Structures are given as C-alpha cells and as structure tokens.
Amino acid sequence: MKILVTGGAGFIGGNLAEAFAREGHDVTVLDNLDPYYDTGIKEQNIEICEDAAAATDGSYEFVDGDVRDDDLTADLVGNADVIYHQAAQAGVRTSVDNPRKPNSINVDGTLNVLDAARDSETERVVLASSSSVYGKPEYLPYDEEHPTTPVSPYGVSKLAGEQYARVYSEVYGLPTVSLRYFTVYGPRMRPNMAISNFVSRCLNGEPPVIYGDGAQTRDFTYIDDVVDVNEQLLHDDAADGEIMNVGSTDNIDIQTLAEVVRDELAPELELEYTEAREADAEHTHADISKANALLGYEPTRDIREGVREFIDWYEANREWYEPLVRQS
Structure with missing residues (x-):
C-alpha cells in the first residue's frame, strides 16, 4: 500500500514508518525537522527507514516540508492510500510558553490533512491524539466518556484535532x-523524557531528579504496542469514526519509576527533588476496554519490562543518544 506518515521522522512516526517499510509498503514521510528536540534522532530515524525499505520490495521517500503547506500536503495525501497523521508540536510546557504554535500545527495542519483526504480516495486517516485532552481526572482510569477539560494549550489543540477528525468522518464520510496515546516511551524516544533523563543520570553517577514530590502518576505505553495497533488499522475498519485510548492499563508514580531505573543501574544513588513543572498533569491512567473490544488491543509490556528493554537499547546506542539527552 501507499502510506503517508506526517511527522514521520519523529519518535512515534519514525517507528511507524520503519515498520511499514519493513513490511514492503511504499512509505512517504513528511516532516519539517523542527528542532523541538535535536534532529539527530530524526536523522537516525530517516536512515533506519531507508535501510528497512532497501531490504524489501517497498520504497521510502522523505519529504522535508510542513503540514501547514496546504498545496504540498494535498499533493502527498492525494497519492496515498492511508494517512498516519503524527505531525504535531508536542510538549505541554512548550505550549504554555507559546500557545499559538501548537494551535497552528496541531489544528490548522490537521485540517489541511483532513481537507486533502476528503477530496481524494483516502481509505483512512489515523490521527495521533493524546491523554492530555482529559485534563484533571474526575475518576480513574480515564475512559473515553470522561470529560475533556485539558489544562494546557497543547491538550486543547489535540482535542480540537481529534474532534475535527470525528466531524469529517460523520459529515463527509471520511x-x-x-x-x-498515554506517555509513549521506548527506543529513539524524545531525549527530554523522564525515563531517558533518569537513565542518563544514573549511568553517569548522578541522582535522578524528580519534578515535584514524585507522587504524580503516569500510564507509560511501550512504543511496540503503539506500532502494533497502528499496523492493524492499515486494514481493519472496525474503529472507523472512533476515538480511543491507547495505554498500558498499568500506571506508576514518578518516584517509583525513578527508583526502578536507579535500582537497575546505580542503587547507591539517592533521589533528588525540585519544583514541579507548570501545567503537568497530576495523574494519567488509561481504560483500554474500547480499543480491546474493537481491535483486540492488549499491551505486551508493563513499565518494568519496558524500562529494562529501553536501558538495554540506551546502553547499545549511548554514543549518539546520550549527548542529546544531556543537552535537553
């Protein structure tokens, strides 16, 4: 199939593009290489995808461009069978400092993709949304009926994008x-994530630093589980028109997460604490029963298993990855 992955040089998009390339599909990636996090990772993703495609009968093309370019987006969408729209300005804290940028990319860019798709023969648009749409929990775990009251401009922009996707499905039949997604992690993840920072500090004999008191909880989702559910949507129409959680069902508080990493690498270190960061959610926890019912989605790793796998990958790729973590 012909597959377009917007934001396909980033963490999730890069892993999706690699998986599709390995399966022999014709993959096109649109990414503007925004330096929100160091493009060293994005360059690695592009090289990995090129190598994956070279080993199959499929193809891989990287296009340096922006989803806000409506002509370019329309041209690429019109040549694809399925669109995986991962392009976004990520970062809760970044959105607090500059709310207009995530609105421009995450809302206007999404509308460009949706408009182009409804004017073409697109079979499906799969949109990356976020647990940030929920905001403060009225109950946990979050199911899809939970009120959506995001507490950051980033969360607002992701909510707007998924609601536009829903409307385009209902009104235009797209x-x-x-x-x-609930806090996706794993190999080649953004270097400014808590897990990568904890690992880096422990490997360098420095104590993990926790923002706040460490009582905040997260539902961490391993990248392979995210790839699996997206791959299923390439052919499965059971979830068309739907919005659903993709999480792990198993959440952990940040202090325990730091302890898991510390105990694995440097048990002699003490944890350190600093001020909490603005607009960070206190708790996230996914109810995945809808994704399970529609797609049979089941996470394959709990956080402890996933952290051990990430540590193994980190140590094998430390030479190029650690400098990115240290400067983030």
Whole structure:
C-alpha cells in the first residue's frame, strides 16, 4: 500500500514508518525537522527507514516540508492510500510558553490533512491524539466518556484535532480513527523524557531528579504496542469514526519509576527533588476496554519490562543518544 506518515521522522512516526517499510509498503514521510528536540534522532530515524525499505520490495521517500503547506500536503495525501497523521508540536510546557504554535500545527495542519483526504480516495486517516485532552481526572482510569477539560494549550489543540477528525468522518464520510496515546516511551524516544533523563543520570553517577514530590502518576505505553495497533488499522475498519485510548492499563508514580531505573543501574544513588513543572498533569491512567473490544488491543509490556528493554537499547546506542539527552 501507499502510506503517508506526517511527522514521520519523529519518535512515534519514525517507528511507524520503519515498520511499514519493513513490511514492503511504499512509505512517504513528511516532516519539517523542527528542532523541538535535536534532529539527530530524526536523522537516525530517516536512515533506519531507508535501510528497512532497501531490504524489501517497498520504497521510502522523505519529504522535508510542513503540514501547514496546504498545496504540498494535498499533493502527498492525494497519492496515498492511508494517512498516519503524527505531525504535531508536542510538549505541554512548550505550549504554555507559546500557545499559538501548537494551535497552528496541531489544528490548522490537521485540517489541511483532513481537507486533502476528503477530496481524494483516502481509505483512512489515523490521527495521533493524546491523554492530555482529559485534563484533571474526575475518576480513574480515564475512559473515553470522561470529560475533556485539558489544562494546557497543547491538550486543547489535540482535542480540537481529534474532534475535527470525528466531524469529517460523520459529515463527509471520511474514515478516521483518533488514538489517545498515554506517555509513549521506548527506543529513539524524545531525549527530554523522564525515563531517558533518569537513565542518563544514573549511568553517569548522578541522582535522578524528580519534578515535584514524585507522587504524580503516569500510564507509560511501550512504543511496540503503539506500532502494533497502528499496523492493524492499515486494514481493519472496525474503529472507523472512533476515538480511543491507547495505554498500558498499568500506571506508576514518578518516584517509583525513578527508583526502578536507579535500582537497575546505580542503587547507591539517592533521589533528588525540585519544583514541579507548570501545567503537568497530576495523574494519567488509561481504560483500554474500547480499543480491546474493537481491535483486540492488549499491551505486551508493563513499565518494568519496558524500562529494562529501553536501558538495554540506551546502553547499545549511548554514543549518539546520550549527548542529546544531556543537552535537553
């Protein structure tokens, strides 16, 4: 199939593009290489995808461009069978400092993709959404009926994008699926994530630093589980028109997460604490029963298993990855 992955040089998009390339599909990636995090990772993703495609009968093309370019987006969408729309300005704290940028990319860019798709023969648009749409929990775990009251401009922009996707499905008959990801982690993840920072500090004999008191909880989702559910949507129409959680069902508080990493690498270190960061959610926890019912989605790793795998990958790739973590 012909697959377009917007934001396909980033963490999730890069892993999706690699998986599709390895399966022999014709993959096009649109990414503007925004330096929100060091493009060293994005360059690695592009090289990995090129190598994956070279080993199959499929193809891989990287296009340096922006989803806000409506002509370019329309041209690429019109040549694809399925769109995986991962392009976004990520970062809760970044959005607090500059709310207009995530609105421009995450809302206007999404509308460009959706408009182009409804004017073409697109079979499906799969949209990356976020648990940030929920905001403060009225109950946990979050199910899809939970009120959506985001507490950051980033969360607002992701909510707007998924609601536009829903409307385009209902009004125009465009098959769309929005996946609310819960803190995705794993190899080649953004270097400014808590897990990568904890690992880096412990490997260098420095104590993990926790923002706040460490009682905040997260539902961490391993990248392979995210790739699996997206791969299923390439052919499965059971979730068309739907919005659903993609999480792990198993959450952990940040202090315990730091302890898991510390105990694995440097048990002699003490934890350190600093001021909490603005607009960070206190708790996230996914109810994945809808994704399970529609797609049979089941996470394959709990956080402890996933952290051990990430540590192994980190140590094998420390030479190029650690400098990115240290400067983030």
